[in-house]
Amino acid sequence: MLNTWVVMPTCLPLVLRRCHGCASESFRANGKFRVNAHHKLLDAWLLALCTTCGDTTKLTVFERSPVRSVDPELLTRMHDNDPGLAAELLQNPVVQRRNHIALDWGNAWRLGTSGSDHLDGEVVDVAVRFAARIPVRPLRLIADGCGLTRSGAERLLTEGRLISSARLSGRLSGDFTFLLKR
Numbered sequence: 443m444l445n446t447w448v449v450m451p452t453c454l455p456l457v458l459r460r461c462h463g464c465a466s467e468s469f470r471a472n473g474k475f476r477v478n479a480h481h482k483l484l485d486a487w488l489l490a491l492c493t494t495c496g497d498t499t500k501l502t503v504f505e506r507s508p509v510r511s512v513d514p515e516l517l518t519r520m521h522d523n524d525p526g527l528a529a530e531l532l533q534n535p536v537v538q539r540r541n542h543i544a545l546d547w548g549n550a551w552r553l554g555t556s557g558s559d560h561l562d563g564e565v566v567d568v569a570v571r572f573a574a575r576i577p578v579r580p581l582r583l584i585a586d587g588c589g590l591t592r593s594g595a596e597r598l599l600t601e602g603r604l605i606s607s608a609r610l611s612g613r614l615s616g617d618f619t620f621l622l623k624r
Contacts, residue, residue, distance in 0.1 A: 444619075445566065447587055448554040450573045454529055456546040457490050459499065466494035468546065471532060473525035476500065477517065482509050486520055488531055501541045503531055533575050547576045555587050566622040577613040580606070584620065598622065 457469040469490035478485045484507050487500035503520075504512070519527045531537050532545060551574075570583060584604065585595040598604040608618035 445556055445568045447556075447568055447570045447583070448573055449551055449570065449576055449578060449583065450554055451529065451547075451551050451576060453550050454525070454532060455550045455576075456493070456548070457499075457501070457532070458544040458546050459490075459542070461492040461495060461497055461499070463492065463497040464495040466492050468493045469499055471501070471528055473528040474523050475503070475520040475528075477520050479509075480506070483507065484509055484512055484517075486512075488528055488537075501531075501537065501543065503537060529574065547578070551576045551578070553583055553586050564624050566624070567619070568622070569617070569619045571617050572615060575615040577615040579612070580608065580610040580614050580618065580620075584610075584622070588622065 454471045454473065457471055458467060459469055460467060461469070470493055471488060471490040474489045476487045476489055485505045486503040486507075488503055490499050490501060491497070492499070516527075538544065566588075568584075568587070570580070581592055581595045581599065584590070585592045588595070590598075595604065599610055603623040604610070604620060605623070606618060606620035608614060608620075610620070
């Protein structure tokens, strides 16, 4: 029987960027937006606060865009300070590149398993799904989900009792499956 685990975000990730006020390396996006109009042109930013000193930085979403080219639904969501939109935009590679930022998902996600009864079998078949593009180490997920240490999961991999078509070393942010032989 195939078990499904889900990697879910619990909050917005930290934004890794240097603060000009205190030289801190991280900001916390709170889902607030600022939209500014210049006649028929719009600028929009996602606001983030420094985790140390509280200074605000603006992450550019778009700038000098004609009003007619901006989706009215997007503009409404920005005016409503939609936290879902903030999560979408933080994960957008174009926004990340434009603002020279990276994301730290350290304590911003959790693993949802179907309970501990799935580990009783001789062979455990698991599909891991990602609700958002969260880069995590697959061996860490497997260790957390199976109640093992990370070195124990590595040992199972080297012994050939942990099988997957995906590369289990490094980081993944996409769905994968694995088979665990007890």
